[in-house]
Amino acid sequence: MSCLPVSFFGDLSRETMSLKQWAQMAADAGLDGIDLSVMLLKNHTPVYLKQIRQEIESTGMPVIMMATYPDCSHPDPLQRQRELEFLRHDIALSSYLGAKYLRIVAGQAHPETPTAEGIQWVIDAFKQASLVAEKFAVQLVYENHSKPGAWEYADFSQATEIFTAIAEGIQETGIGLNFDTANPQVYGDDPLSLLERCIDQIVTIHVADTAEAGKLVPVPSVIGEGLVPLPDIFRRLKQQHFDGWLCIEEASRTGAEGVRKAVQCVRQTWNAV
Structure with missing residues (x-):
């Protein structure tokens, strides 16, 4: 079990909390590893990255998943090429930090992007x-996101039909899926229905929750206290013999206590079903 510290993105970006402190908090909470966003790295110079890697390693916590935000659905072909180069760099960066997985997304729902062409652009990228x-031994895992702070528009593949079309188009690659338990609920969709449609391709799980449905982004909730039917989702995953990483997306804005509660809830729920 690992965790992406969304609740602490502001503190980590402002450097009022260090990545080493986050790794230590994760260790204290009983996690097996940590997740990071590429947005949390202030630069990509060799000296800085070596320092970050050593500081995280000193806590004994491995980096399990990195998260990045390629905009492969951009209507400008030159910008799409830039985005692909950015993604290639993030793959190498993930490898350097020892991450097993790199979470990727389709891109933004630009008003100028036609649906059919956008789907093909994403698949090609x-x-x-x-x-x-x-080449770098990093497993890419694709997720239908909501609207990250790095973007102007919502995710191009919010709609289930777009997400499943892209997922089908990458079946012959080494790319798996990162199933976010909250995103379908956020879109006003049924998470169990979507889970069933893509379960054979799932490699990792983003365990997330939301206090409300039908919103553009998840409404902060302590894991297990929102609307997401985690027991039902976990039960179906166990029926499928899922044995991958449960990567908590902790965004309750309740500090270290929120992380501790999330770890406890996920572990207890998984063991109970």
């Missing part, structure tokens, strides 16, 4: 990126 990921 992912196929190219998968070759780089194989």
Whole structure:
């Protein structure tokens, strides 16, 4: 079990909390590893990255998943090429930090992007990126996101039909899926229905929760206290013999206590079903 510290993104970005402190908090909470966003790294110079890697390693916590935000659905072909180059760099960066997985997303729902063409642009970009990921031994996992702070628009593949079309288009690559338990609920969709449609491709799980449905982004909730039917989702995953990483997306804004509660809830729920 690992955790992406969304609740602490502000503190980590402002450097009022260090990545080492986050890793130590995760260790104290009983996690097996940590997740990071590329947005949390202030630069990509060799000296800085070596320092970050050593500081995290000193806590004994491995980096399990990195999260990045490629905009492969951008209507400008030159910008799409830039985004692919950014993604290639993030794959190498993830490899350097020892991450097993790199969470990728389709891109933004630009008003100028036609649906059919956008789907194909994303599939083409992912196929190219998968070759780089194989070389660096990093597993790419694709998620239908909501609206990260790095973007102007919501995720291009929020709609289930777009997400499943892209997922189908990358079946022959080494790319798996990162199933976010809250995102379908956020979109006003049924998470169990979507889970069933893509379960054979799932490699990792983002365990997340939301206090309200039908919103553009999840409404902060302590894991297990929101609307997401975690017991039902976990039960179906166990029926499928899922044995991958449960990566908590902790965004309750309740500090270290929120992380501790999330770890306890996920562990107890998984063991109970």
